Amino acid sequence: MTDNNIKSIVSEYIESSTNITGLAYDMDIFEEGLVNSLFAIELMTYLEKEFSIKITMDDLDMSHFKSVDSIAAFVVNKK
Template sequence: MTTADHKPQILAFLAQFFGEHRLTDDEDIFATGFVNSLFIMQLVLFVEGEFDITVDDDDLEMANFNTVRAIDALVTRKRAAVGAAAQHS
């Protein structure tokens, strides 16, 4: 699994909030002014549902969600942890 695997899905989800604006990988999502108060919960639900992972309390840091690259890295890290746990069980 490489980080590049998740970005298209992440960008497709985010596109609904950004209209014509094209997000770059490192652009701060929360600084754009495009998202509303529901967005954080929608983002958490999306990441959990799309990539079959559970976002834990420890993951809830702005640094894990504020850019496409950060979300991608979080998903990669969480999926790797799930995969490692499955191998050991």
């Protein structure tokens, strides 16, 4: 799976969860108030299941999950 592929999958998921369209890949979704802190838990669930990865205690840094770009980079790194 290419980096761009992952970006579009993640972006589609976030757009469908937040009811918005045209999400910029570098936008900080938490800072911009697009999602609330409860979304962090849902995002963990989604990423682990969709990409068959295990997110461990050492990965728990909000900077990995703040935008489509950073999430894709994190997933590529984990796979």
